[in-house]
Amino acid sequence: MYTPFDLTGKVALVTGGNSGIGLGMARAMAQAGADVAIWGTNAAKNAAAKLELDATGRSVLALECDVSNEQAVEAAFAETIAKLGRVDGCFANAGVSGRGTASFLEMSGDEWRRVLKVNLDGVFYTFRTAARHMVQRGGGGALVGTASLAAIEGAARSEHYAASKGGLISMIRALAVEFARHRIRANAILPGWIETDMTANAIANAKFANNVLPRIPMRRWGTGEDFGGIAVYLMSSASAYHTGDTFLIDGGYALY
Numbered sequence: 001m002y003t004p005f006d007l008t009g010k011v012a013l014v015t016g017g018n019s020g021i022g023l024g025m026a027r028a029m030a031q032a033g034a035d036v037a038i039w040g041t042n043a044a045k046n047a048a049a050k051l052e053l054d055a056t057g058r059s060v061l062a063l064e065c066d067v068s069n070e071q072a073v074e075a076a077f078a079e080t081i082a083k084l085g086r087v088d089g090c091f092a093n094a095g096v097s098g099r100g101t102a103s104f105l106e107m108s109g110d111e112w113r114r115v116l117k118v119n120l121d122g123v124f125y126t127f128r129t130a131a132r133h134m135v136q137r138g139g140g141g142a143l144v145g146t147a148s149l150a151a152i153e154g155a156a157r158s159e160h161y162a163a164s165k166g167g168l169i170s171m172i173r174a175l176a177v178e179f180a181r182h183r184i185r186a187n188a189i190l191p192g193w194i195e196t197d198m199t200a201n202a203i204a205n206a207k208f209a210n211n212v213l214p215r216i217p218m219r220r221w222g223t224g225e226d227f228g229g230i231a232v233y234l235m236s237s238a239s240a241y242h243t244g245d246t247f248l249i250d251g252g253y254a255l256y
Helices: 020-031 043-054 070-084 109-137 159-182 200-204 206-215 224-235
Strands: 011-015 035-040 060-064 089-092 141-146 184-191 246-249
Touching: 011 020, 011 070, 011 109, 020 035, 020 043, 020 089, 020 224, 035 043, 035 070, 043 060, 060 070, 070 109, 089 109, 089 224, 109 141, 109 159, 109 184, 141 159, 141 224, 159 184, 184 224, 200 206, 224 246
Parallel strands: 011 035, 011 089, 035 060, 089 141, 141 184, 184 246
Antiparallel strands: none
């Protein structure tokens, strides 16, 4: 019987897992049988997400963690291992958007560093800790980073966000090569326009929506649920020989 998508006995860690894309991934993996740890900075959203995921019957851990803080990542990962025993798949999904400066010419150094601190440094801290664990434990694993369509298309006035996501993709490719010998796969997911807390203001802007929505061939915004399938695939043995790739999930936006 072919059951590679059964995640029973595996543990998935999802940063930024308390809403949006992260919660969509965590929800699907729990329903596929995985125990799940979610990290987030909002205690109330963590608690609500845990309550929902508990209904799957899997072991669920929700921790407050700012991934831009190296020591906080180390501590949260140690607690995750202590509570759930192992991590088989690490989904570095936590991120922040740019604050929409009028122009790159007016972008401050503080604003540049604010975005890269979470979106790139945070992924580095998260993946480094997870990779150390996976190599030491043996048996392979999956490193998955949430990048963005902004990494491959021009994102005017969001150069810091684009740079962070482009850097994430390059990091993923390097990890795929370095850790293949340990049976650790590394892949990136590139969302298009997804309806999340991060994009709520843009999507609520009628001018923006009227310009962007007609360019999406599927004629709708993406949702967190649209990322459940790819998360289960990358967590599962079905992707055992699939590494160093970028998965564009945008409803066809980049094609049109």
